[in-house]
Amino acid sequence: MIGITPRNAMLAILLALLVIFPLLNVGTYWLFILFLYFIYFVLTSMWNLLAGYSGLVSLGQPSFIGIAAYTLGVLLMAGLPPYLCIIISGVTAAAFCFLISFPLLRMRGIFFAIGTLTISEALRVFFTNFKPTEETAIWGGAGIPILARVSLTELYYIALFICVISIFLLRYILNSKFGLGLMAIRDNETAAYSCGVNSFKCKLYVFVIVSFFTGIIASIFYLFQGHVEPFSVFGISWTMIMLIAAVIGGIGTFEGPFIGAAIVVFLHQMLAKFAGLSLIIEGIIILVIILIAPKGIMGVIKRKA
16 A cells, blocks of 8 residues: 655645646646656656666667557558557567567677567668569668657656656566566676576566557657658667666666656757767766766765765
């Protein structure tokens, strides 16, 4: 049972404000900013669960984003309802993750990171060159259209719902034996195994959970975008978003993604006019943060507290 504490009361008030926000006629821009924040937060919190709490540093999360986005596009072409397509897209991303987990989870450290990145790049090349028939005007590098139009307000509420669900799920996992097992694996996998932790099963479960939520939130984003193309969905920019947000907020902290996602949204708005240099600037920001505050903003706050 969740007790009524000042923190819980404040979170309830914040959630209520987010629910009524679209009703305040604040304009499309600010609605989009919050929508984008929800997207970045879910992506970052899931990556943080994988890397920060489980020790699985994945550079290939765009694999699941791309698989989910293409699944969304194909299902919409087949005439399925958009909301059903979102769920199936997440399931497809999780199923793909399950398949690639067996070779990937045998790797450790940098080899796991490189393995995930390699799969993401291989998928980008595959979808760039894939066309069902020679006469097809779409697919390939041109991508596919999203044949559905859902209002930004509807997508805002869906993204908010997924955001809330992910927060409760993360809190539950981190306070469970499963979460303790993940952190034990992160700290010392050999010692965790000797204590009875099934490291492969734990890593498999968390990898599939993360890919499911990554696929769900990505399909919501591309339902708004209206178009899917391989250079976008499988692009390194998605990895940079998650990495920067996690590093700034604090990898391995529950609160880190809240702060990191907000700062990354702000940075993207500020750097929009420097599209060609944005990745370079973001890379410099990561290096500076690592040098000044290696444990992120939350690390600084906890050290001073």
